Amino acid sequence: MPLVIVAIGIITLLVLIMGLKLNTFVSLIIVSFVVAILLGMPLDQIVTTIExxxxxxxxxxxxxxxxxxxxxxxIADAGGAQRIAMTLVAKFGEKNIQWAVVVASFIIGIALFFEVGLVLLIPIVFAISRQLRVSILYLGIPMVAALSVTHGFLPPHPGPTVIAGEYGADLGQVLLYGFLVAVPTVIIAGPLFTKVAKRLVPESFKKTGNIASLGEQKEFDLSETPGFGISVFTAMLPVLLMSIATILTLLQKTLGWDGNAVLSAIQFIGNASTAMLISLLVAVYTMGLARNIPIKTVMDSCTTAITQIGMMLLIIGGGGAFKQVLIDGGVGKYVAELFADTTLSPILLAWLIAAILRISLGSATVASLTTAGLVIPLLGQSDVNLALVVLATGAGSLIASHVNDAGFWMFKEYFGLTMKETFATWTLLETIISVFGLGFVLLLSLVV
Known part of the structure; x- marks a missing residue:
């Protein structure tokens, strides 16, 4: 049976990554070849499919x-992220410090990938904790909740971006609906969940944590960083451009407007790739040239950024190869036939498959891509909104982070927690994001 072969592939992947400590990209390519052969694909088609x-x-x-x-x-190298965080902390005041951390982490989380945002914000959270004499976990839970939600639901993060491409969903709609899902989910998984966690594991809120492994952090004199307004504008610019284009497109369809040159130009600017390029050029000026930073230094930062994501790109590519093997090998078609007469929504099915794979594999991105290989053939049988299927897949891929996920260990070590405390805080937090994220997606499906 195709699903048995998929299970063998996933178990093999776990053995290679966790048992033999093999590189994730290499493991994905090996498993892609193995699964393709077991599925009986013609040998002369396997390499073509993987490529x-x-x-x-x-x-x-x-x-x-x-x-x-x-x-x-x-934004990070210019001190813009630190300016955003410290300004919001000052504006919200000590009484509302958690909300300041949530808003700052949400804004920064849109511009920075999860791991980068975590490494950047943790020293700031530790400094605020010492200054105000509050628990680091009291601030840390809202911080990671905001970073995790933006990572799972909002483009240009790799998960929602790549899955939108695989499903053929409109990236602007994913962003717009993603915001509607993300905001209430952050509130529940952040400040509200902190109160629950404090009752579950009160001792964890007395821990002082340890960020020595982060090494020496670059400290900025706030007077030398970009202004708050320009920092927020630069971080949010791609979101603004994509959102404007999406709203106009939705209005055009709803009101029956005729296409014209102005609408075409706005849609072109709001395309994700164009919006990101424009935003980068703006950042080169606002975060660099406007502050008399030599263009060479600015370009060095860009080069470093690409170097840091090289392996992540390969891992995503490896996940795409595995996904294509599942489609071309007939597994996706088999799943579609299996659920042909079911009343189960593709939204629920995508979430369920992604959740099972996330718990098994650890990687949210690999879980999402593998889910796509199984769900894509189902989408032709349904008129479900594809953007909502993207968000449901993203929600499923975040559930129950545990010992096979790097995020679990990062959170445990930085905040100085025991295994039990990490399960009761980080793992439960990720599960809350996943379940409530699905709930809000299902609510949206009733109106869009």
Whole structure:
């Protein structure tokens, strides 16, 4: 049975990555070959399928992902992220410090990938904790909730961006609906969940944590960083451009407007790739040239950003190769036939498959891509909104982060927690994001 072969592939992947400590990209390619052979694919088609999956996935993602990494790096290196965080902390005041951390982490999380945002914000959270004499976990939970939600639901992050490409969903709609899902989910998984966690594991809120492994952090004199307004504008610019184009497109369809040159130009500017390029050029000026930073230094930051995401791009490509093997090998078609007469919504099915794969594999991105290989053939049988299927897949891919996920260990070590405390905080937090994220997606499906 095709699903048995998929299970063998996933178990093999776990053994290679966790048991033999093999590189994730190499493991994905090996498993792609093994599964393709077991599925009985003609030998002369296997390499072509793997190359098509890898190239097709990266062809859609590389431009957005690469430009997004450069944009985030410029904002971080200029001190823009620190300016956003410290200004919001000052504005909200000590009483509302959690909300300041949530808003700052959400804005920064849109521009920076999860791991980068975490490494950047943790020292700031530790400094605020010492200054105000509050628990680091009291601030840390809202911070990682915001970073995780933006990572799972909002382009240009790799998960939602690549899955939108695989499903053929409109990236602007994913962004717009993603915001509607992300905001309430952050509130529930951040400040509200902190109160629950404090009752579950009160001792964890007394821990002092340890960020020595982060090494020496670059400290900025706030007077030398970009202004708050320009920092927020630069970080949010791609979101603004894509959102404007999406709203106009939705209005055009709803009101029956005729296409014209102005609408075409706005839609072109609001395309994810164009929006990211424009935003990067703006950041080169606002975060660099306007502050008399030599263009060479600015370009060095861009080069460093690309170097840092090289392996992540390959891993995503490897996931795309595995996904294509599942489609061309007939697994997707088998799943479609299996659920042909079911009343189960593709939204629920995508979430369920992604959740199972996330728990098994650890990687949210690999879980999402593998889900796509199983779900894509189902989408032709349904009129479901594809943007909502993207968000459901993203929600499923975040569930129950545990010992096979790097994020679990990062959170545990930085905040100085025991295994039990990490499960009761980080793992439960990720599960709350996943379940409530699905709930809000299902609510949206009733009206869009």
């Amino acid at each position: 098509a999956g890898l190239g097709g996935t990266l062809g859609h993602l590389a431009l957005i992902f690469g430009l997004g990494a450069m944009l985030g790096k410029l």
